[in-house]
Amino acid sequence: xxxxxxxxxxxxxxxxxxxxxxxxxxxxxxxxxxxxxxxxxxxxxxxxxxxxxxxxxxxxxxxxxxxxxxxxxxxxxxxxxxxxxxxxxxxxxxxxxxxxxxxxxxxxxxxxxxxxxxxxxxxxxxxxxxxxxxxxxxxxxxxxxxxxxxxxxxxxxxxxxxxxxxxxxxxxxxxxxxxxxxxxxxxxxxxxxxxxxxxxxxxxxxxxxxxxxxxxxxxxxxxxxxxxxxxxxxxxxxxxxxxxxxxxxxxxxxxxxxxxxxxxxxxxxxxxxxxxxxxxxxxxxxxxxxxxxxxxxxxxxxxxxxxxxxxxxxxxxxxxxxxxxxxxxxxxxxxxxxxxxxxxxxxxxxxxxxxxxxxxxxxxxxxxxxxxxxxxxxxxxxxxxxxxxxxxxxxxxxxxxxxxxxxxxxxxxxxxxxxxxxxxxxxxxxxxxxxxxxxxxxxxxxxxxxxxxxxxxxxxxxxxxxxxxxxxxxxxxxxxxxxxxxxxxxxxxxxxxxxxxxxxxxxxxxxxxxxxxxxxxxxxxxxxxxxxxxxxxxxxxxxxxxxxxxxxxxxxxxxxxxxxxxxxxxxxxxxxxxxxxxxxxxxxxxxxxxxxxxxxxxxxxxxxxxxxxxxxxxxxxxxxxxxxxxxxxxxxxxxxxxxxxxxxxxxxxxxxxxxxxxxxxxxxxxxxxxxxxxxxxxxxxxxxxxxxxxxxxxxxxxxxx
Numbered sequence: 001x002x003x004x005x006x007x008x009x010x011x012x013x014x015x016x017x018x019x020x021x022x023x024x025x026x027x028x029x030x031x032x033x034x035x036x037x038x039x040x041x042x043x044x045x046x047x048x049x050x051x052x053x054x055x056x057x058x059x060x061x062x063x064x065x066x067x068x069x070x071x072x073x074x075x076x077x078x079x080x081x082x083x084x085x086x087x088x089x090x091x092x093x094x095x096x097x098x099x100x101x102x103x104x105x106x107x108x109x110x111x112x113x114x115x116x117x118x119x120x121x122x123x124x125x126x127x128x129x130x131x132x133x134x135x136x137x138x139x140x141x142x143x144x145x146x147x148x149x150x151x152x153x154x155x156x157x158x159x160x161x162x163x164x165x166x167x168x169x170x171x172x173x174x175x176x177x178x179x180x181x182x183x184x185x186x187x188x189x190x191x192x193x194x195x196x197x198x199x200x201x202x203x204x205x206x207x208x209x210x211x212x213x214x215x216x217x218x219x220x221x222x223x224x225x226x227x228x229x230x231x232x233x234x235x236x237x238x239x240x241x242x243x244x245x246x247x248x249x250x251x252x253x254x255x256x257x258x259x260x261x262x263x264x265x266x267x268x269x270x271x272x273x274x275x276x277x278x279x280x281x282x283x284x285x286x287x288x289x290x291x292x293x294x295x296x297x298x299x300x301x302x303x304x305x306x307x308x309x310x311x312x313x314x315x316x317x318x319x320x321x322x323x324x325x326x327x328x329x330x331x332x333x334x335x336x337x338x339x340x341x342x343x344x345x346x347x348x349x350x351x352x353x354x355x356x357x358x359x360x361x362x363x364x365x366x367x368x369x370x371x372x373x374x375x376x377x378x379x380x381x382x383x384x385x386x387x388x389x390x391x392x393x394x395x396x397x398x399x400x401x402x403x404x405x406x407x408x409x410x411x412x413x414x415x416x417x418x419x420x421x422x423x424x425x426x427x428x429x430x431x432x433x434x435x436x437x438x439x440x441x442x443x444x445x446x447x448x449x450x451x452x453x454x455x456x457x458x459x460x461x462x463x464x465x466x467x468x469x470x471x472x473x474x475x476x477x478x479x480x481x482x483x484x485x486x487x488x489x490x491x492x493x494x495x496x497x498x499x500x501x502x503x504x505x506x507x508x509x510x511x512x513x514x515x516x517x518x519x520x521x522x523x524x525x526x527x528x529x530x531x532x533x534x535x536x537x538x539x540x541x542x543x544x545x546x547x548x549x550x551x552x553x554x555x556x557x558x559x560x561x562x563x564x565x566x567x568x569x570x571x572x573x574x575x576x577x578x579x580x581x582x583x584x585x586x587x588x589x590x591x592x593x594x595x596x597x598x599x600x601x602x603x604x605x606x607x608x609x610x611x612x613x614x615x616x617x618x619x620x621x622x623x624x625x626x627x628x629x630x631x632x633x634x635x636x637x638x639x640x641x642x643x644x645x646x647x648x649x650x651x652x653x654x655x656x657x658x659x660x661x662x663x664x665x666x667x668x669x670x671x672x673x674x675x676x677x678x679x680x681x682x683x684x685x686x687x688x689x690x691x692x693x694x695x696x697x698x699x700x701x702x703x704x705x
Contacts, residue, residue, distance in 0.1 A: 003224055007216045009033070010162040010209075012122060014216075016134055018224045027139025027226070031131040035119035037067075040131025041112045044141045048106030048232050053292040057098055058110045061089040061128055063365050067118045073363045085364055087399045089113075089125045093132050096178035096186035099510050100144045104235040109141060118365050121164045126151050129178070130213065137217055140226040144512065147185055148213035149178045150206040154194070159202055161209060165366065174407075175199075175505075177206035181214050183513020190407035193457075193501030196523050203519065236293045240286050244297055247279050248272050253301045260314030260322075262344055262433050262483065263386065269294065299488040306467045306485070307476055313484050314343075321462070321480040321529055326442070326541040328450040335553040336451025338542070340443035343482060344433035349443035351425050351451040353553045355599040357589040358422040374413055375424045376406035378440055384429040401437040402427070405461075408441045408496035408504035409448070412456045419454055420556050420597055421549075434482035435463035437506075441496045442538060449542050452549035458538055459503055461496035462529040464522045465489040468511060477521050479529050491518075495526035499534060554587075554599045557610050563594035565617040571645050576616065579644035584609040611701040612643035620648070620686055622679035624700045625693065630671040633663050640675060640688065642701075650675060654689035674699070 002019035015032045022028035025041040049056055063086050064079060065072045072079055082090070093111065101109070113128035129149040137146045153163030154173035168174055173194055178186035184207050191199065256268035273294050280286045286293075305311045310318060322343030331337040336351035360372040378401040382389045394402070405427065413423070425447060427440035438461030445459045465481030468474065468490050478485055486492050490511045496504040502523075507514075514522075549555065561569065569590065570577050577588055586600035586609045596613060600606045615626070628640035628648070637651040650673075656666050667673070675688040676697065 005216070005220050005223075007212070009213065012162075014127075014130070016131075016220060018138060018220065025135070025139075026141050027135040027137070029131045029134040029138070031127045031134075033119070033127045034122035035117055036122040036124050036127050037116040038124055038127040038131050039112075039114040039116060040128060040135045041110075041114075042132070042135040042139045042141055043110050043112070044139070045108040048234060049108055052106060053234075053289070053295075055098065055101055055103070055105055056108045057094065057101065058108070059090040059094040059097070059132070060110065060112045061086045061093070061125070062112065062114045064115055065363070065365075067115045067124070068365050070363075083362070083364055084399055084403065085125075085362075087396050088403050089128065091396055091400050092125070092176060092186070092188055093129050095188075095508050096147050096149070097132060097136065097145075099185065099512060100147060100180070102142050102144075102231070102233075104233045105142060105231055106234045107141075107231060111136065115365065120166065123151065123162070123165055123168060124365060126162055126176075129176075134217055134220060137221050138225045140229045142228045142231060145180070146214050146217040146221070147178050147180050148210040148217065149176060149186075150209045150213070151176050152202045152206050154191075154202070159205060161205075173202060175202050175206065177203050177210065179207045179210035179214070180513045181211065183515060184507075184519060185509060185513040187505050187507040187519075189502070189505035190410070191497075191502050191504065192411045193498055193503060195501045196527055199502050199505070200520060200523060204516065236289055236296060240289075240293055241297065243280070243286070244276060244293060247276060248297070250301060250304075253297060254305060257298055257302055257313050257484065258305070258311070258315070260316075260343070265313070265484070266386075269298065298484075302484060302488045303467050306478065306489075307469055307474070310476070312478065314482065316480075318476060319479045319525060319528070321532065322482070324533065324537045326446060326537050328446050328542050333552050335550045336447045336449075336453070338443050338446035338450055339430075340439050340446065340537075341431075342435070342439055342480065344431055345436055345439050345482075346429075346431040347427050347436055347439040347443040348430055349425050349427045349440060349447040351423065351444075351447045351453065353421045353423060353451060353453070353549060355554065355556060355587055355589055355597055356416065356420055356422050357587070357597075373416065373422050374406060374410060375422075376402050376409065376427070376440075376444065377424070378402035378405060378427045378429070378437070380429045380432065380436065384432040384436075401440065404437050404494065404496075404504055404506050405440045405444055408459055408461060409444060409455075411503045412445075412459055412498065413448075414454045414456070420558050421453075421554075423448070423453060432483070434484075434486055435461075435480065435492075435494065437461070438463050438494055438496060441504075442533060446538060446542050449545040451553065452546040454545045457498040457500070458534055459496055459498055460530045460533040460538060461494060461504070462526050462533065464491070464493045464495075464525050464529075466491035466493070466509070466514075466518065466522070472515050473517075475518060477518065477525055479525050491522070493522040493526070495523060495530070497527075497530055499531065552601075554601055555603060555606060557598045557606055559596050559598070559610060559613065561594045561596055561613065561617045563592065566590055566592075566594065568616050568645065569596070569613055576645040580609050580612050583644075584612075588613075615643040615701055616646045620677045622677055624677040625674065625697045626677070626688075626701060627672060627674050627699055630667050630669055630673060633667060633669065635663070638663050638667050640673060648675065648677070648686060648688045650688045650690055654678075654687070654691055657691045 006015040017030035027042040031038045152175040153160040153171040172192040174190040176188040325341040328338045339348045362370040441461035465478040584605040589597045628642040631641045632639040
């Protein structure tokens with residue numbers, strides 16, 4: 001027998017079946033929200049994994065194409081590696097769940113979410129988020145939950161709780177908030193320049209709704225929850241810390257970490273570790289966990305320095321940003337480039353422009369084909385942190401950082417009508433010591449402007465950190481955290497936006513949530529820093545988008561034709577359009593509504609292609625003047641080609657002012673001639689004349705040869 005639990009959530013019924021499926025998992029929740037169905041499971045290994053100093057949590061979000069009635073694309077017709085959306089969803093589930101597991105837990109845990117059906121009114125990502133929390137809470141896996149998630153949209157100025165796919169995609173806000181029973185534990189947002197006060201209102205609307213979901217989860221746990229299992233703790237023994245402090249007193253550790261040069265600090269810690277290895281040479285059990293013990297000693301030292309002494313490792317004030325620098329055009333021949341440096345964090349972003357046909361097509365859980373016109377990719381090579389390892393392509397972190405920057409910049413991009421290009425920005429991390437994702441937003445803004453993309457406003461990003469004490473009101477918010485403050489602190493609160501509002505937020509924490517005063521102070525602090533970066537660094541570097549795209553970038557001319565004439569331009573089996581492309585070297589894209597984009601680097605050839613298309617789609621009328629090539633000679637006259645597939649006939653009597661006996665006496669194949677349209681003859685056929693072209697007559701299509 002299984003039990004079903006239900007609650008009303010944002011006008012729809014959320015129901016959970018427990019004990020119906022996946023009985024061998026530690027915990028399983030068969031989730032239903034509208035017609036969206038997701039199986040969420042939580043499974044843990046029996047024993048801890050040997051030789052690791054972290055909690056091995058894996059979160060999966062499996063998109064099955066059958067859930068939307070599709071067969072996967074590609075040759076093998078089965079789902080392959082996780083899509084970008086699946087990776088990002090797994091990250092959003094991971095971030096609030098991870099801090100709620102015991103810090104000394106080393107058993108492998110997998111949270112798996114299988115999307116079985118999708119109702120466009122109920123987003124599967126939200127259902128999976130709630131399912132993971134419920135499955136873990138009812139399992140025997142140690143977990144200090146529950147946590148709940150709510151999504152908030154903004155449609156026509158009104159907040160929408162758990163919006164539909166359409167509302168989520170087209171609204172002005174995409175906010176996901178996770179909460180425990182007391183505090184906010186995760187925030188993820190994309191926004192169309194939402195003011196800070198409005199964003200805080202939305203966050204705490206979601207937080208309040210999360211409390212009703214947590215009550216629902218608690219009811220489920222009370223009825224069917226398993227007793228949590230015991231586990232083998234991997235905590236460092238206090239006796240070892242006492243031994244370390246005798247050899248390396250706190251003052252010595254403070255001196256080791258108190259520097260603004262990452263390499264110097266790492267060398268200091270290496271020497272301390274070597275001293276301890278020598279001292280503990282006979283204690284094999286201590287040597288096995290020495291690196292973790294030194295890490296935790298550093299952490300305690302840095303946290304004490306910041307919270308109690310208000311001293312940061314690099315000597316900065318609590319609200320001080322590291323030295324900043326910006327430049328554009330550092331890379332030749334690319335369409336746009338910019339570099340942004342903040343302390344030891346350095347990002348170079350390169351912009352590439354292409355025709356709209358180069359947009360990314362996405363085979364995802366959507367009723368219609370989804371495409372992305374703007375793509376932001378982020379790379380984090382090992383050399384940027386002074387390490388060596390082979391590149392294996394982007395991991396979840398890289399995909400997440402790229403998506404965050406993309407989300408931050410989309411609101412300021414011009415429309416397709418204003419700027420008919422597909423746009424790709426690639427952020428290369430040259431050096432990293434904290435908040436590279438926000439540096440990539442600054443670099444990308446300047447790179448887009450340097451490439452001539454008419455973005456509406458500049459966007460900057462900055463990150464705040466946090467160190468907390470024993471009570472809720474014992475904390476310190478840090479502006480512009482470096483790597484050490486991120487590793488040893490409690491929060492990484494990233495906010496990007498313009499002068500007028502927020503465009504993206506991503507909040508990661510390592511504690512059990514943030515109070516409202518901390519959230520409000522972090523948002524205020526990031527606004528202050530953002531304004532400084534925009535006014536003092538980015539605007540002096542490049543104040544306005546370039547008026548034109550780079551000479552190396554493709555140029556695009558857009559025209560509109562009668563949709564009924566598309567077949568004439570394409571021709572039988574594509575013969576006509578391919579001939580235009582061969583003669584001009586351009587790229588041509590035609591949409592169903594008759595919009596035509598001609599793309600190339602040679603303006604003269606682009607104009608020629610445009611004129612050919614206009615000639616093909618124009619009904620000739622009396623008085624039009626055209627140029628063309630003699631392609632056929634008959635006894636009665638000559639046929640002139642004005643554009644591929646578009647010809648006209650000049651009767652022998654209209655070739656020359658004097659009488660001629662043979663067309664060949666005046667014209668030969670390949671001759672370029674100018675003609676005027678005489679209208680239709682008695683038979684209803686269009687006729688053209690060479691002899692009636694008068695000096696000074698301008699061609700109707702000026703660029704045609």
